[in-house]
Amino acid sequence: MVNSCENNIVVEATTTSVLQDETTSRKFGQEMKREKRRVLGVINHNVVGARGVVNKRGNLSKSRVEEPLYHQEDAKKLKTSVPSENYFGDSIFIDDEEEEEEATLDHTMPMSLEKPYTEADPMEEVEMEDVIVEEEPILDIDLSDAKNSLAAVEYVQDLYSFYRTMERFSCVPVDYMMQQMDLNEKMRAILIDWLIEVHDKFDLMKETLFLTVNLIDRFLSKKAVMRKKLQLVGLVALLLACKYEEVSVPVVEDLVLISDKAYTRNDVLDMEKTMLSTLQFNVSLPTQYPFLKRFLKAAQADKKCEMLASFLIELALVEYEMLQFQPSLLAATAVYTAQCTVGGFRQWSSTCEFHSHYSEDQLM
Incomplete structure (x- = not known):
């Protein structure tokens, strides 16, 4: 209980x-x-x-x-x-x-809303800002000759513009030697090489040499010549070029003496008439030399570069294959080659391109 x-x-x-x-x-x-x-x-x-x-x-x-x-x-x-x-x-x-x-x-923040950290892809192409490259200024190459009346600064641009228009009439067909039955390219080269020595002995102007070769090629492209008359054609072309360019012209007797009296005075005068009539008295055509002087001035070339360019353009006179190029192109190429050889690197300024109307790719 x-x-x-x-x-x-x-x-x-x-x-x-x-x-x-x-x-x-x-x-x-x-x-x-x-x-x-x-x-x-x-x-x-x-x-x-x-x-x-x-x-x-x-x-x-x-x-x-x-x-x-x-x-x-x-x-x-x-x-x-x-x-x-x-x-x-x-x-x-x-x-x-x-x-x-x-x-x-x-609630945790979703991954899609978070701003993810992503490393830069090294292979991703990065858009770079355009780099502004200053263009090379074109120099006034005639400024130093403003007070030189012989330089014709007021008309020099018009003169070379006219030269570029007329130089195509200075060119001859590349295959004109095929029309000569008794001549070949080697004979032409021997003649011009001999005339260069004559030109040097008479101490003539350089313009005379280039005009002489131009007269020879233009005459041979229009008239067939025998082999024994080829040297006479060269002497007469030299005589006409001297009358056009030189102040003191060699007499006919001196030319006969240089040819070792292979021709007479009358032969020289008769060939002179034939050549002028064939060319229709048109001897005032631009050659490589005026362009060479202008382009050397644009390149501000020194004495060494000038001598090398002159040597190269004279070598082009002997070569028959050079007839396919215009005189201005040959002159610009000679200056460009001389600059590259002396300087050791390619150089073709905007001033040279402006005055020559040729780019570096065209010269190459």
């Missing part, structure tokens, strides 16, 4: 204790629920003040992406400080609105 009463007392005490524990748990849960709501309200207030409106659907707006990092960290710290369960394992019930707000605060 006593034992039964004791057992009842123990059971009642245990039941009372359990009920007290449950009541305490409920009170603790309600307090934690109120505390969590207060904390979430503080967080929501801070976040709203910092970033604007919270999207309850969990979608992060642009303002969410731009949220400062310290707000996110503070929110995480406050969230982790609030337990989700009580000490007795009882879950705390939070309404749907609080869960959505908690999910919004605890």
Whole structure:
């Protein structure tokens, strides 16, 4: 009987204790629920003040992406400080609105919204800014001769423009030697080589030599000549060139003496009439030399470069294959070759290109 009463007392005490524990748990849960709501309200207030409106659907707006990092960290710290369960394992019930707000605060930023760090691809083509290259100025090569009346500075541009127009009439057919039955290219080369020596002995002007060769080629391209008359053609062409270019002209007797008296005075005069009538008295055509002087002046060539260019252009006189090129092109090529040889590198300034009307590619 006593034992039964004791057992009842123990059971009642245990039941009372359990009920007290449950009541305490409920009170603790309600307090934690109120505390969590207060904390979430503080967080929501801070976040709203910092970033604007919270999207309850969990979608992060642009303002969410731009949220400062310290707000996110503070929110995480406050969230982790609030337990989700009580000490007795009882879950705390939070309404749907609080869960959505908690999910919004605890949701990590999607990778697509973050600005990824990408290393520069070394193979990626980088667009470079256009580098402005200053064009080489064209020099006024006639400025130094402004006070020289013999230089004809006022008319020099018009003169060379006229030369470039008329130089095509100075050219002869490349295959004209095929029309000569008794002559060949080698004989022409021997004649011109001999005339260069005669020109040097008489100390004649360089213009005379180039005009002499031009008269020979133009005459041979229009009239067939026997081999024994070829030297006479050369002497008469030299005589006509001297009459056109020189101040002091060699007499006919001197030319007969140079030919070792192979021709008479009358032979020289008769060939002179024949040549002038064949050429229709047209001896005023531009040759390589006027262009050579002009292009050397444009290149500001020194004495060494000038002598080398003159030597090259004289070698071109002997070669029959050079007849296919215009005089201005031959002169420009001689100056360009001399510059490259003396300087050791390619050089063709914009001033040379302007006055010669030939680019470096054309000369090459």
